[in-house]
Amino acid sequence: MSSNYPARGWARIILTYHKFAGSWAWVLHRITGLVLTGYIMLHIFALMSLQKGKAAFDSEMVLFRTPVFLFLEWFLFAFLLFHALNGIRIVLVDLAEGARYHKQLYYAVVIIGLVLFLGMGYIMFTQDTLHAVAAVK
Amino acid sequence: MSSKYYGSRSSGALSWYLQRVTGMVLFVVAIGHYILMHYHLDSGHTYDAVLSRMQNPLYKALQISFVVLGLYHGLSGTWSIFRDYKMPGWLSWTILGLLYIAGVGFGALGIATILSF
Numbered sequence: 001m002s003s004n005y006p007a008r009g010w011a012r013i014i015l016t017y018h019k020f021a022g023s024w025a026w027v028l029h030r031i032t033g034l035v036l037t038g039y040i041m042l043h044i045f046a047l048m049s050l051q052k053g054k055a056a057f058d059s060e061m062v063l064f065r066t067p068v069f070l071f072l073e074w075f076l077f078a079f080l081l082f083h084a085l086n087g088i089r090i091v092l093v094d095l096a097e098g099a100r101y102h103k104q105l106y107y108a109v110v111i112i113g114l115v116l117f118l119g120m121g122y123i124m125f126t127q128d129t130l131h132a133v134a135a136v137k
Numbered sequence: 138m139s140s141k142y143y144g145s146r147s148s149g150a151l152s153w154y155l156q157r158v159t160g161m162v163l164f165v166v167a168i169g170h171y172i173l174m175h176y177h178l179d180s181g182h183t184y185d186a187v188l189s190r191m192q193n194p195l196y197k198a199l200q201i202s203f204v205v206l207g208l209y210h211g212l213s214g215t216w217s218i219f220r221d222y223k224m225p226g227w228l229s230w231t232i233l234g235l236l237y238i239a240g241v242g243f244g245a246l247g248i249a250t251i252l253s254f
Binding site for chain 2: 036050054057064084087088095
């Protein structure tokens with residue numbers, strides 16, 4: 001059961017890892033997937049306060065309406081967008097002819113993701129939202 | 138099939154395929170959910186907004202399927218990452234057991250919250 005890679009070898013593996021589009025897509029898909037899986041469980045747990053009624057939920061949401069949490073929620077969208085868009089890339093590679101242009105698909109994932117991320121940031125941090133944040137304080 | 142010599146009864150083809158199918162559904166549902174909850178701060182952060190959406194049975198059904206598909210896709214994906222590493226049998230079964238417990242537990246919690254409306 002001993003591993004082929006001793007602990008001291010990990011740094012070398014990370015440093016020498018092939019930095020090609022497909023490798024990055026593979027690593028980032030796993031990292032974002034694990035984060036999103038952890039998040040959905042945390043999300044379900046946090047929303048249990050909905051069962052206790054309006055006062056309990058709204059008082060909990062005071063914390064989540066603070067600028068720090070809004071910023072964290074915005075970054076959650078970056079994780080979601082990468083995983084979702086790269087997921088489409090994986091489906092195209094596996095079930096269509098995507099293997100022929102998987103690198104171009106990866107660049108498309110990054111560019112489309114970045115545009116949607118910035119667009120969502122603009123919507124989330126426009127005046128209406130900022131007024132709503134101010135109203136809570 | 139060589140997989141039977143490694144303690145697995147199936148080739149994993151079905152879970153591979155289901156991961157892609159559930160992923161395609163979640164692509165729409167998860168991004169839609171995020172935009173719906175964040176296009177305005179009040180939309181996802183006030184009880185009244187949640188209550189008004191939950192009056193629609195179709196919306197509740199969509200939320201339940203989101204919980205089930207999201208947990209299935211996430212935990213199945215987590216298991217597929219663990220399967221890439223060689224582990225003693227007891228550790229492998231323990232991790233798989235914990236993932237099943239997490240799926241059933243958080244699934245029940247999520248559905249209970251949705252049905253409380």
